Amino acid sequence: MRIISRYVTIEFLKIFLLISAGLTTVYMVVDLFENLSDFTKNHADFITIIKYFLLRLPQSIYYIVPLSLLFASFLNLGLFIKYNEVTAMRSGGLSSLHITSSILTGTLIISILIFFLNDVIVPVANKRADDIKRKTEKRKEETFFKEDSLWFKSGNYTLYNVRFIDSDKKILWKVTVHSLYPDFRIRESISADKAMLENGQWYLQSGIRRTFHSTNTNVMTVDAFEKLPIQFPFDLKDVRHAVVQASETRFSVLRDYIKKIQKEGYEIRRLAVDLYAKTSFPFAGFIMTVIGISLALNMKRLGGMAPGIGLCILVSLLYWVCFSLSLHMGYAGYIPPILSAWMANIILMGIGSYAFYSSTQM
Secondary structure, three states: OHHHHHHHHHHHHHHHHHHHHHHHHHHHHHHHHHHHHHHHHOOOOHHHHHHHHHHHHHHHHHHHHHHHHHHHHHHHHHHHHHOOHHHHHHHOOOOHHHHHHHHHHHHHHHHHHHHHHHHHHHHHHHHHHHHHHHHHOOOOOOEEEEOOEEEEEEOOOEEEEEEEEEOOOOEEEEEEEEEEOOOOOEEEEEEEEEEEEEOOEEEEEEEEEEEEOOOOOOOEEEEEEEEEEEOOOOOHHHHHHHOOOHHHOOHHHHHHHHHHHHHOOOOOHHHHHHHHHHHHHHHHHHHHHHHHHHHHHOHHHHOOHHHHHHHHHHHHHHHHHHHHHHHHHHHHOOOOHHHHHHHHHHHHHHHHHHHHHHHHOO
């Protein structure tokens, strides 16, 4: 039994690594064509370009592993069936479940490793890759943080502070603008609950403007306003790196950040969906393996390897459509965040479990 399990596992890993290498290469080539023009028009050197795409490699591996596991499990078992090795194993008293148990165990281990890859390595690599691209494109670098707030300096005499950025809704929460005299005495201070972008124009809403006397800062004029137009010296794309991105944040850090901003009353729906997606997507590979094994065990009824490969492609497309649709339903608030992240897994696991059970009873 151990010899057979070792043999099945080794053959599975060979195919898995070969398919992963091929799909990763395709992914990186597509990524290269999408981003290379941005580097060439900014005259980036060859070493910078290589660093950027090497840092993008962990993300590509994370995305292609579930698809690789689907095809590897199908081809591995399909080849065993084609050359009657499964028949030989069954004649020795082994059931389909025993034959495939080593594949399922190996796939589960790979899924766990992919979770840690996405939690430990991918956020750091993505952050560094984004930093390289921002520096190459010479985006504004005057943003900085202090106590979880974003600060932005315009010239020498104006400071902007934003507590939280909702880039989807184009809202800046808890905005404060400090205008200074050349000797750095405060000239004007504006505080607003939020700033909203309407038709290309930013408006501060529900705030107070304090204007200080030019010689005595203890003397000031206070005016309340409901809506006040303002010009920010930056675009949302300039401060994208200041917005918490799930792909650049570890699971524990993102979870704590969500708890913090939720207590302050900010919108957390999108971040919550992305948080739960960090736990669901890595295990899509295990579900794909169950489906791949089921297709392989029914290969003769399907008509051979070619129709089975076609069904593998169809299953992968079905998963991506279900996963993307459920995430967007979660973003829009139609379903709870945890359900939106796991719904595709639940549906495909139900289909795969039924197909696997039916196949093993044959």
